[in-house]
Amino acid sequence: MKPALQKPPGYRDPAAPQPPPSQPKPPPSMRKPYVPPSFHPNRKRRSFCRCCCCFFCISFLIIVILLVVGSAIFYIWFDPKLPKFHLQSLQTPKFNVAVKPDGTFLDAHTVVRVEATNPNHKLWFEYGATEARVSAEEDVELGSGHAPGFVQGKRNTTVFKIETDVKGAQIEDGVGRRLKDRFRTKELVLVVEVRTRFGIGADRFRLGMVPVRVRCGDVSLKKLDGENYVKVRIELLQLVKDQPTLTMNSNQGGRKQISEL
The missing domain is CATH 1.20.5 (Single alpha-helices involved in coiled-coils or other helix-helix interfaces)
Structure with missing residues (x-):
């Protein structure tokens, strides 16, 4: 017998059943994949x-x-204007330096008169409690005093009087001798610092109060006895303003006093 012939590659038997035709694959979808609602940008928010x-x-x-x-x-x-301050007078009716076996002691009494002027035509000022501190050279404190608050009308000048006392304050022996000699010769230098608060108002309204500090100093008793210009430093809202002021002895005339506290 002759061997059976082998079928060539790719040969199909026409009697064999044909497989069903395969369906073509659909084209890829152009829609975006589904995203949960929590991942959508909140445009309204x-x-x-x-x-x-x-x-x-x-x-x-x-x-x-x-x-x-x-x-x-x-x-x-x-047309608001700031208040003007002047040192009207500074008197020392008592200044006694006593040397004792246990040290040197100071007794002093001072009288300060500060003049406050309201230059406004339509505005008034309201002042709070006022404190004045007096000191001598070499940082010797002569005490402090207070004056009550007051309301200052338009175009008004008010003088407030403050008295300070110091009793039995112990100081160094050398400082006591120098202060005593300079007080006798009227070369003693004094410094006055006034602290207060003031507010501004017109008719029925008033603005808040702000602190103000007035420093009048580095002037000797000899200059205070006569007419001399003394430098006054005003510190308001961290602003510093220097202005010269004419000081006069209270026994002299020349300055009109409208009201005194």
């Missing part, structure tokens, strides 16, 4: 935040503009 931010910015800008316009109108209408 962003829009609300932008609206709030714009609202606050515009409101702040309007408030600033109103404040600037109101301040300008207030300044033009009232």
Whole structure:
């Protein structure tokens, strides 16, 4: 017998059943994959935040503009001016340095008169309690005193009187000798520091009170006895203003006193 012939590669038997035709694969979908709702950007929330931010910015800008316009109108209408302070007199009716076996002691009494002037035509001032401290050279304290608060009218000048005392204050022997000699020759240098608070008002409204410090110093008793210009330093809202002031002995004339506390 002859061997059976082998079928060539790729040969198909026409009697064999044909497989069903395969369906073509559909083209890939162009739709985006499904994303859960929690991953969607919250456009409404962003829009609300932008609206709030714009609202606050515009409101702040309007408030600033109103404040600037109101301040300008207030300044033009009232023409505000700061108060003026002068050291009217500084007297030392008692200044005694006693040398004892156990040390050197100082007794002193001073009388300070400070003049406050309101130069405004439409505004009044309200002062709080006033404190005055007096010291001599070489940092020797001569005591402090207080004056009550008061309201100062328009175009008004007020003099407030403050008395200070120091009794039995022990000082160094050398300092006591120098103070005693300089007091006798009227070369003793004194310094006055006045601290108070004042507010400004017009008709029915009043602004808040701010602190003010007035320093009159480095002047000898000899200069205080006559007419001399003394440097006065005013510190208000961290601003420093120096102005000369004419001091006069209380026994002399020349300064009109409208009211005294």
